[in-house]
Amino acid sequence: MVEGHAEVEITKLIKQHKISYLACSECPGTYEKQQLNKLREAAPHLTILQENTDTLFNQFDLPFELPDLPKHFTPFRKKVESLTIDAPLKAPDWLPPPPETATQNFFSIQTAPTNSPLFKGGAVEAKKRLNYYSYQSQKLLNYKQTRNGLLAFDDSTKLSPWLANGNISAKEVYHHVKRFERDIQANESTYWLYFELLWREYFQWYLYKHGTRVFQFSGVKGTSPLTSFWPERFEKWRTGNTPWPIVNAAMRQLNSTGYMSNRARQLVASCLVHELNLDWRYGAAWFEQQLVDFDVAVNWGNWQYLAGVGADPRGHRRFDLEKQAKQYDPDGSFIKTWLTHQEIEQMTASKIDSTDMVDWPC
Template sequence: MTTRGIYFFSNDLRLHDNTLLAQAAGEVDELICLYIDDTLFPSARYRPEPLSTKRNLFKEASLAALESQLANLGQMLWRYQASSLKQVYALISHLEINLAYVSKQVGWFEQQVFHQIATNAPQLNWQVGNNHTLWSEAELPFKLSELPGSFTGFRKKVESLATKAPLIKPSSLPRPMHFQSDKFSLSRQNQVSLGNESFNGGEQAGLTHLAQYFDSNAPSYYKTVRNELDGWESSTKFSPWLANGCLSAKQILTELNTFERHHGANESTYWIYFELLWREYFQWYGHRHQQQLFTFTGIKKQSPLTSFYPERFAKWCQGQTPYPLVNACMKQLNQTGYMSNRGRQIVASCLVNELQIDWRYGARYFEQQLIDYDVASNWGNWQYLAGVGADPRGQRHFDLTKQTQLFDPQGKFIEKWQGQCDLALDSVDAADWPC
């Protein structure tokens, strides 16, 4: 009897270190590889549409690269772009598929998609794996319900845990299934694009950057430059490939450990691991708190003293506030799809504290713009800064004058990104009456 499987690519757009794909390769005779586009997920009140050009290009390039790699192994990547899952259920029934593989989803909306498929295709036996974290849930030294309420508590429990070595890419895959694609509204049209000038989407681009970074001496001085607002070498720049699953956290950690063995460990190399742990914490934070990741009161169930001012929000998005450093950061984001970690903290603090706007609007705007958007890291960090998340200190308020003095004392960043703006913050009041 022929065993047939379906692999749902999602946050794991790669062949290397893909334990779930390796499992599928060993269990099924025939396989269909399917990617369900983000446009399928339910839109939310605070989500701007559509995704930015930069973010979309990086995703498209990553999918095109994955399709090419699968083709080298005799497989195909299919995409489903409709707003209903009915034809996916029909495809599963038509092909008599009995095994389904999917990486564990952090996002609550993404989870609902696969819950719908499972409900409407009850014949499927699901295999859910951890393709986006350093450890599986079973490897954590605590139950998920007992996840520490702060990063420090989490770090102390997991910092010394061993990690499994990343897998090499499979040498072969099960043969593809053939069917009439237009009958089920499936497509293989992937836009081939390099993304943007610095970040090229796809697994091979990610592996190339990973090798180049650890072939340099940059890891040895990372901590001294990590707060710079601009510049390719000011941070590791792994996040776009991590967020799209073109690289795994285990691959990065393995290269970091190799670098330390050959060149020595110091505070900077440790800090790279430290930040991988921050990412890991937010992944499990998302799994633990589910829908609370998106609620105004966060996990602390307390309402920030903010509201929504459409004019202020629009000016924040466009980089037209009274705060030049904030403007420069937002214009950098809008033009490149990327912003430094320090910049993200600065603009988020401004939105919540100076502009007094509901933090969720900022989180949604980042979701639209960032090429390295990661549901757990993005929403977890915004909650943290707004005082409704994992920060035991409560709301974080950055002094914008001090931040400018520290990180752009000569005004070069502000000048480069044209952060100066003469517009008043408000031209109307809260009731939209002219000021």
């Protein structure tokens, strides 16, 4: 392992060890593509072999050309959900010994401690989690009913960090679920995990199609939201000090663990865009920095969706935060986990903006 900027450190290794071939996964992210182009420029002799390892389907499997990707998820789902998904390739039985230089310590690496105590990296841990959630605990059978839970770790699969980091593939998860359906039971919940994988899939192709437009203020729709940027409001949102305890608890959880549930992500995004009237890109960028399961396509695609500039056919998905808190945290357990009683009282009585005499014009 090496530490540093990918294009810089990989270029050093290529030149130092006269490497002529590089194999890597294809990524829809524009920044990642720029990194690869810099590598090509720095090492023009290098042959780069790319394979799409992150999606359920290859582009030539799709029943439409990429420019014709449906504008919304549901038409996409209806077109692809019955398609055959190739089984992942089996790991080789053996590998030849590595070259002598591969065993050298190229750099002294200082491993930084993770800020998330919830997850251990690696393919072995990913498969452990998948087996636990399906065959061992059979919590998969209730996934649809529990997936919006805010507090319990097993409310959802929690596979997203391993998917985002390439420790397990969407194909592996899909075929594992199909095997579980044959061995144990198929129900609405087992289908719903596939349904959620299709959402993830849609955003991958969404980014492949739209490129840099996914990161622009006006989004894919080209319509600018009626938002601006107030540093004080963003700081309150970022640190979990808004007038909405449900939002604050979720942001405290994110900042402490690097994770928050799907439902919580929708609520805090709705708050930033529709209650605080802030530029959605700041929220997406903060998630990118904090999330242990950051996926460029899923993160920015979902933020566009909530901001009304992306793939949402309704275009203005605003959540009633008090109603959502009563529905998904009826006894306040989630909020009380991350906020003290005194903080809850103070936040509920607080205002979005603080004003004093110096704020008023002369």
